Amino acid sequence: YPQQHAAETQLSKFNLTEIEAMLGSYTKVLFVRDPFQRLISTFMQGLGSSTSFSSFVQDVLDSGQHNASVAWKPLVSLCRPCLVQYDYVVMFGFLRQELGHLLRRAGLSADSLLPEFPDTQVRWTYSWLSEQMFSELSVQQKQRLTRFYHRDLAAFPFSSSFLSG
Numbered sequence: 666y667p668q669q670h671a672a673e674t675q676l677s678k679f680n681l682t683e684i685e686a687m688l689g690s691y692t693k694v695l696f697v698r699d700p701f702q703r704l705i706s707t708f709m710q711g712l713g714s715s716t717s718f719s720s721f722v723q724d725v726l727d728s729g730q731h732n733a734s735v736a737w738k739p740l741v742s743l744c745r746p747c748l749v750q751y752d753y754v755v756m757f758g759f760l761r762q763e764l765g766h767l768l769r770r771a772g773l774s775a776d777s778l779l780p781e782f783p784d785t786q787v788r789w790t791y792s793w794l795s796e797q798m799f800s801e802l803s804v805q806q807k808q809r810l811t812r813f814y815h816r817d818l819a820a821f822p823f824s825s826s827f828l829s830g
Contacts, residue, residue, distance in 0.1 A: 693751045695746065697754060697755070697757065699828075700740070700818070700823070700826070701798075701814075701828050704722065704810075705791070707734075708798075722802060722806050722810065725813070730742065739814055739817045741817050742816075753767055754821070756821075792825070796827070807828075814828055
């Protein structure tokens, strides 16, 4: 699609004809991550100003979805998977195998282009960390988080998420 606009222009700034032309000319890849793991990552990176994970989660819940930071806003509201027909959805934790498949489909050599991803170790670490952090939350916070991310949990197969239980 011709570069008529700056790269950082949001899709919503274009008219419907331009949007359809752009989306039709690109391979669309969506990277998704369990919403609870996104919260943990944001908290661990110090992007939340709270002193405890429970306080951070309370701040997130109090902010509401409309005022939520991009770091923890539900993915469905950010990437519009019901409107945009993504060619690939890549799940965090399976990056090596999914990116390898994506590169091979593009006709590229996956072996020479992919760095090492410690997927198994990352999944185990996040599983353990999720369990620890989840245990800090009140029953009400757990229920409110599940409602906060209900569309993400319905749209993507986060079967092992602490929020889907």
